[in-house]
Amino acid sequence: MATHVLTAPGLGSSGPQHWQTLWEQLIPGTKRIEQTSWDAPVCAAWVVHIEKEVAAAGPQVVIVAHSLACIAVAHWAAQTKRPIAGALLVAPPDAERPGFPPEALGFTPIPNKILPFKTIVVASTNDEYCSLDRATYFAATWGSRFINLGAKGHINAQSNLGEWTEGMQYLRELLPAGVKI
Template sequence: MDIQVLTAPGLGGSGPLHWQSLWEEAEPGFVRINQDNWQAPVCSQWVNSIEQAVALAGPQVVIAAHSLACIALAYWAQQTKLIIRGALLVAPADTERPAFPPEATGFQPIPLQQLPFNSIVVSSTNDEYITLERAAFLAQCWGSRFVNTGPQGHINAASNLGDWPKGKKLLKELLQNWQTL
């Protein structure tokens, strides 16, 4: 059975030049988890959207989350009874930092429980929304492998990554490892 990839964009969604959008466009099995409100997100609503998307897709799912969606996914993992194969958690946003956007509500405190699925956290040395040390701490708490991708900003469209080949390689690595389970 093929593993489906769900993408989960962060605050504001992912525009047409974001690696998530480019992956969705290039790969027919990649489906976006849509949110009703990208600009003023409420965590419980985002968690419900994740729950619905995973329920539709079934257990052979890997989620490629970006930024605020990484935190929503950690909340989802605490309360769901559904199973996924794993997650690529890219540039998680530190929702506990003082400058966190007030229009996003319910994303604090960040869940620190181990995730019940395999995961990789990817962060950069110059992400404006989380320090490298904080991202490594979240990875450790979540039981995730941690990847420092160097100076890549928030690993988004502004980082000029195109379809982000390094991210595709990490995703492919996850998919290959899990297909042998």
């Protein structure tokens, strides 16, 4: 089966109870974009891995990014020539804020131009890594549809979303015509 969904976890990756990991088990053909270092990420290296996996998956793929991977996808989009169907960008962190984890290198400045594919940014009102105003700004500058989930924290395993069926609906909006999950 063709890969139609690539998951892109953030800093530290996504553990067994994270909705991304659950989606990888639930959605046939879903593949994780693995990174060399989950704990000391370098943006340029993450972009190389995104490029490699998109090249293998083809233009009908949707990237489902969480947290720091959202910023990596924006950097990747600024330099790739590869088309994709879209990207679901969940809980983008503000890598430009004071106190951002210093082990994450090269993620700033955050690209602030319209992404060349359909995108949805999903954010929370109480995300410790990004204010709602800043998430709204990212959505506007990236040309994304914006969804406010309310008070869901960093929209990760601690948010107790389980399989996050609401998020799967957003994913369906980005899939190429005729692709069902």
